[in-house]
Amino acid sequence: MMLFTRTRGLPVITAEEATTLGTVDDLTLDVRTRSIACLRLAGAPRNRAVVGWSAVEAVGHDAVIVRSRAAAESVPDDAPEHRAAVGSRVLTEHGVEHGTVKDIAFDPVSGKVLTLYTALGDIAGERLIGLGSYALVVHAERG
Numbered sequence: 001m002m003l004f005t006r007t008r009g010l011p012v013i014t015a016e017e018a019t020t021l022g023t024v025d026d027l028t029l030d031v032r033t034r035s036i037a038c039l040r041l042a043g044a045p046r047n048r049a050v051v052g053w054s055a056v057e058a059v060g061h062d063a064v065i066v067r068s069r070a071a072a073e074s075v076p077d078d079a080p081e082h083r084a085a086v087g088s089r090v091l092t093e094h095g096v097e098h099g100t101v102k103d104i105a106f107d108p109v110s111g112k113v114l115t116l117y118t119a120l121g122d123i124a125g126e127r128l129i130g131l132g133s134y135a136l137v138v139h140a141e142r143g
Contacts, residue, residue, distance in 0.1 A: 002059050002108040004086050012041060015057055016068040021048065024064060027106075028082045029113065034128050036111035037079050039064065050075050059108035083131045090118050092140040093129060101136055 004027055012021045022044030030037035039051040055071040056064060066072045090098040099119030106113050106125075113125035116138070123138050130137040 001105050001114060004104040004106070006061070007059065007064070010059075010062070010064050012039060012051065012064045012066060012072075014067070014069050014072065015065050019069065021051070021066070021069070021072055026082070026084060027104075028080060029085050029104075029128075029131055030080050031128055031130050032080075034113045034125055036106060036113075038075060038082070040082060048073060050079070052076050052079065053111045056111070083133065085131055085136055088131065089135040090116070090120075090123070091135045091137050093137060094140055096140065098123065098138065 007024050007027060010024045012024060013019065014021065022041035024039055025042035026040040027036050028038040028040060036053045038053060041049045041051060051066060051072045052075045055066045055074065057067055058065045085104055086101050088101045090101060092098060101116055101118055103117040104113060105115040105117070113128055115125055116123040116128065127138040129139055
């Protein structure tokens with residue numbers, strides 16, 4: 001398990017060339033798959049500031065490793081628009097407030113969202129429905 005907040009600031013290094021592409025500025029979620037779609041980089045040229053998750057080899061506590069510069073430059077055309085998830089307001093599909101996102105745990109291999117940590121408690125990643133400019137939306141708890 002890895003946290004969004006622990007990933008920010010990590011250097012992104014290519015395995016083939018051993019070069020640093022930049023540092024992780026943020027992660028973009030794909031709510032359809034409930035996983036990370038892209039890394040947003042700081043310190044990279046504008047045309048190379050986004051790396052698709054498919055290029056990621058490993059996410060560790062000291063760095064993010066991508067296969068190669070070429071792999072890092074191939075961002076999927078259908079990549080979702082970036083919306084900052086950490087700090088977002090959380091609502092259920094019925095409009096009930098659930099605080100704000102404090103952090104997000106994800107699987108460092110698959111990029112799957114495991115847990116949303118909010119001001120009012122933890123939410124399982126499979127409850128994620130959407131993320132827009134107004135809020136992150138989750139399914140209400142059943143029961």
